[in-house]
Amino acid sequence: MMTLMRSAGARHTASQVHPQSRRFSGIRTQARRAKFSAGLRVLAFTFAALVLGALPARAALQIDITQGNVDPLPVAIPGFLGASDEDRRLGSDIASVIAANLDRSGLFRPLPKSSFIEKISDVNVQPRFGDWRIINAQALVTGRSTIESDGRLKVEFRLWDVYAEQQMTGFQFFTTPDNWRRVAHIISDAVYERLTGEEGYFDTRIVYVSESGPKNRRVKRLAIMDQDGHNPRMLTNGSSIVLTPRFSPSNQEITYLSYAGNNPRVYLLDLETGQQEVVGDFPGMTFSPRFSPDGQKIVMSLQRGGNSNIYEMDLRTRVTQRLTNTAAIDTGPSYAPDGDRIAFESDRGGSQQIYVMNADGSNAHRISFGDGRYATPVWSPRGDLIAFTKLHKGRFLIGVMRPDGTGERILTEGFHNEAPTWSPNGRVLMFFRESRGEQGGPSLWSVDLTGYNERPVSTPTFASDPAWSPRLR
Amino acid sequence: MRASLVASFGVHAAVIAAAFIALPSADPLPAVPDQALPVELVTIDEFTNLKREKVAKAEPKPQIEEEPEPEPEPEQAPEPEPAPEPKPAPQPAPAAVEPPPPAREPEPLPEPEAEPEEKKAEPEKKPEPPKPAPQKPAPPKPAKKQEAFDPTKIAALLDKLPEEEKKTRQPSRETKEDAAPQAPQGVNTKLTVSEIDAFKLQMRRCWSVPAGAPNADKLIVEIKVFLNPDGSLARAPELISKGPLLSGNAYYRAAADSALRAIRRCEPFKMPADKYSSWQELDLRFDPREMLGG
Numbered sequence: 001m002m003t004l005m006r007s008a009g010a011r012h013t014a015s016q017v018h019p020q021s022r023r024f025s026g027i028r029t030q031a032r033r034a035k036f037s038a039g040l041r042v043l044a045f046t047f048a049a050l051v052l053g054a055l056p057a058r059a060a061l062q063i064d065i066t067q068g069n070v071d072p073l074p075v076a077i078p079g080f081l082g083a084s085d086e087d088r089r090l091g092s093d094i095a096s097v098i099a100a101n102l103d104r105s106g107l108f109r110p111l112p113k114s115s116f117i118e119k120i121s122d123v124n125v126q127p128r129f130g131d132w133r134i135i136n137a138q139a140l141v142t143g144r145s146t147i148e149s150d151g152r153l154k155v156e157f158r159l160w161d162v163y164a165e166q167q168m169t170g171f172q173f174f175t176t177p178d179n180w181r182r183v184a185h186i187i188s189d190a191v192y193e194r195l196t197g198e199e200g201y202f203d204t205r206i207v208y209v210s211e212s213g214p215k216n217r218r219v220k221r222l223a224i225m226d227q228d229g230h231n232p233r234m235l236t237n238g239s240s241i242v243l244t245p246r247f248s249p250s251n252q253e254i255t256y257l258s259y260a261g262n263n264p265r266v267y268l269l270d271l272e273t274g275q276q277e278v279v280g281d282f283p284g285m286t287f288s289p290r291f292s293p294d295g296q297k298i299v300m301s302l303q304r305g306g307n308s309n310i311y312e313m314d315l316r317t318r319v320t321q322r323l324t325n326t327a328a329i330d331t332g333p334s335y336a337p338d339g340d341r342i343a344f345e346s347d348r349g350g351s352q353q354i355y356v357m358n359a360d361g362s363n364a365h366r367i368s369f370g371d372g373r374y375a376t377p378v379w380s381p382r383g384d385l386i387a388f389t390k391l392h393k394g395r396f397l398i399g400v401m402r403p404d405g406t407g408e409r410i411l412t413e414g415f416h417n418e419a420p421t422w423s424p425n426g427r428v429l430m431f432f433r434e435s436r437g438e439q440g441g442p443s444l445w446s447v448d449l450t451g452y453n454e455r456p457v458s459t460p461t462f463a464s465d466p467a468w469s470p471r472l473r
Numbered sequence: 474m475r476a477s478l479v480a481s482f483g484v485h486a487a488v489i490a491a492a493f494i495a496l497p498s499a500d501p502l503p504a505v506p507d508q509a510l511p512v513e514l515v516t517i518d519e520f521t522n523l524k525r526e527k528v529a530k531a532e533p534k535p536q537i538e539e540e541p542e543p544e545p546e547p548e549q550a551p552e553p554e555p556a557p558e559p560k561p562a563p564q565p566a567p568a569a570v571e572p573p574p575p576a577r578e579p580e581p582l583p584e585p586e587a588e589p590e591e592k593k594a595e596p597e598k599k600p601e602p603p604k605p606a607p608q609k610p611a612p613p614k615p616a617k618k619q620e621a622f623d624p625t626k627i628a629a630l631l632d633k634l635p636e637e638e639k640k641t642r643q644p645s646r647e648t649k650e651d652a653a654p655q656a657p658q659g660v661n662t663k664l665t666v667s668e669i670d671a672f673k674l675q676m677r678r679c680w681s682v683p684a685g686a687p688n689a690d691k692l693i694v695e696i697k698v699f700l701n702p703d704g705s706l707a708r709a710p711e712l713i714s715k716g717p718l719l720s721g722n723a724y725y726r727a728a729a730d731s732a733l734r735a736i737r738r739c740e741p742f743k744m745p746a747d748k749y750s751s752w753q754e755l756d757l758r759f760d761p762r763e764m765l766g767g
Contacts, residue, residue: 060697060754060755060756061664061751061752061754061755061756062755062756062757062758063669063672063673063755063756063757063758064758064760065673065676065677065680065732065735065757065758065759065760066673066760066761066762066763066764067673067676067677067680067763067764068676068677068679068680068681068682068731068735068759068761068764069677069678069680069681069682070681070682070684070764071681073681107684133738138681138734138738161730161734162734163733163734163737163738164730164733164734164737168730193723194723194726194727195683195727195730196683196684196724196727197683197722197723197724197725197726197727197728198723198724198727382687384687450684
């Protein structure tokens with residue numbers, strides 16, 4: 001550093017001396033040179049200043065803290081205040097939903113209400129932080145719910161940093177009282193985002209295939225529910241089998257496979273209007289549809305004869321484009337979030353493996369090289385990972401790898417795990433797990449990227465093929 | 474001429490610019506893992522012993538009370554002397570493994586003669602380290618230890634005696650992790666590796682690392698901490714690296730908050746009171762890369 005500075009200084013003097021030694025050249029040249037050298041001087045000074053400025057101050061002892069704990073962050077969420085009994089009941093329910101959401105994320109540990117010392121009585125007054133530090137809370141969520149005279153529900157909340165004794169964030173919402181769950185999810189997202197820096201995923205929904213009836217004659221219907229399993233409802237009547245629903249990353253649309261007329265076809269369903277339509281009119285069977293990141297295109301595989309290839313269709317122009325052209329089975333395409341590349345599975349090399357190609361179909365190359373077969377690649381919305389199902393020694397494993405195929409990690413394994421789907425922030429995977437036996441059936445599970453926070457997702461019936469929605473807006 | 478001047482300047486500018494861009498932002502080497510702890514624990518004994526010896530002689534500091542036995546002084550003083558010939562080896566390791574004061578006690582501790590010894594010791598300094606290794610079969614890594622610490626220790630011993638020399642000779646290296654082993658030679662206000670590790674351990678319990686953020690290397694938070702002699706915060710910790718905060722980086726904000734919270738949560742810190750001057754102001758660098766798998 002010092003030598004660099006010195007050399008900058010030397011340059012500077014050289015530039016000063018320079019014009020004098022050229023005394024006899026023409027005036028214009030000299031003037032130009034003078035200007036030039038002035039410019040150089042400024043430059044030299046700038047560099048010297050920059051270099052000096054870059055020298056770190058070395059006054060205090062510097063200590064690197066590289067180790068912390070990854071235990072869930074203790075958070076206190078007392079029931080929200082309210083003026084009436086009704087308000088308080090809602091407030092308590094809202095606090096419970098927030099606590100359940102944060103707990104399920106695995107990153108937070110809501111403290112038991114019985115441990116609270118201070119009883120919050122006014123949401124607009126600073127809490128007694130000492131009381132919350134004693135029970136080790138690092139963050140505190142306070143709030144109030146009020147049913148206004150016009151019948152609307154008003155919910156306010158504040159998130160406090162117990163140690164810095166500051167408010168970290170705070171909002172208020174107006175909604176209809178029956179929408180309180182959604183408000184609780186939105187508050188959960190705000191808390192999650194402020195404390196982790198990451199986008200929340202609580203204000204989302206899951207579409208899945210609800211399965212009922214005996215194992216050999218299952219009725220498979222499309223169903224939707226909140227991310228935490230509440231508010232389930234059916235989207236189709238079960239007259240035809242449905243498979244592989246996929247959410248549009250940008251709006252509330254679903255694409256899925258249905259066996260209407262015993263011919264599998266890709267359908268599109270608008271959740272807001274309930275409108276349903278067939279995608280494209282292909283001579284063969286279409287499978288494994290998935291939206292492009294902007295929601296404007298669908299990529300899928302089309303089977304003809306013994307092989308299948310990947311096609312892309314523009315939903316506005318209805319123009320289809322063929323992306324692969326092999327004698328093998330290419331299927332399960334999934335876009336990278338920037339839309340530049342597509343991951344898919346193919347047996348072109350002899351066994352089922354994951355490949356990545358450019359969005360126009362060029363430069364397809366294999367990325368999975370571990371033992372076993374790899375299927376159903378799903379690109380993370382964050383772009384950094386690809387989730388997959390792996391079949392190895394008769395076990396079904398779900399894992400992730402980087403888009404270049406490195407860093408493979410298995411997150412969960414079992415008799416039958418399948419169909420991973422990402423939370424919109426790319427931190428959690430939901431999938432279904434099949435249990436053995438005559439009474440057995442599929443159920444939904446979630447696991448986060450650490451692999452340690454694995455939890456069942458409760459559904460009223462057997463459930464498979466989950467698809468996570470983007471954040472509701 | 475001018476072309477060459479321009480070229481010359483251009484290249485220099487490029488070099489400086491490159492240095493400016495590359496050097497300060499170069500990824501710091503991965504921090505030394507805390508596994509070094511056991512090895513360093515060995516030295517603390519020596520260190521405290523040495524310190525005590527010094528106290529006996531110079532004792533500007535009344536409060537070196539790690540092991541306030543009366544005996545200590547006698548024990549250490551001998552160490553340096555035997556070193557030259559008969560028991561050079563035993564010193565380093567034994568000190569760590571078992572506090573073998575008895576062995577040494579018998580020997581006289583001629584503190585006044587320190588200076589002469591020092592001169593003798595110096596020449597032998599080099600030969601010593603090699604010997605110890607072979608002699609001690611017990612500890613698995615004796616060789617390393619001695620390599621690492623013997624020289625410094627000897628230097629420290631030498632230093633003790635002539636005070637003035639010590640000051641001039643004193644290496645002015647940083648007390649960062651690696652340099653810390655030198656602390657013993659210091660005017661003894663520098664924290665030892667063990668003390669720094671003890672501090673890190675406190676922080677480790679308090680710091681809830683914001684899990685799962687991408688680009689952990691961009692989430693390194695630097696905070697200046699001002700402490701009272703009792704280890705409590707003298708004033709609010711200062712966030713040094715505010716840049717990413719201004720640009721509204723939510724990950725960085727969460728990381729900075731978690732670090733600030735950790736400091737407040739840990740306060741008051743348990744620190745060696747006699748070295749207050751070295752820790753009244755600390756630059757803490759919270760680096761989540763290891764935790765988040767980089």
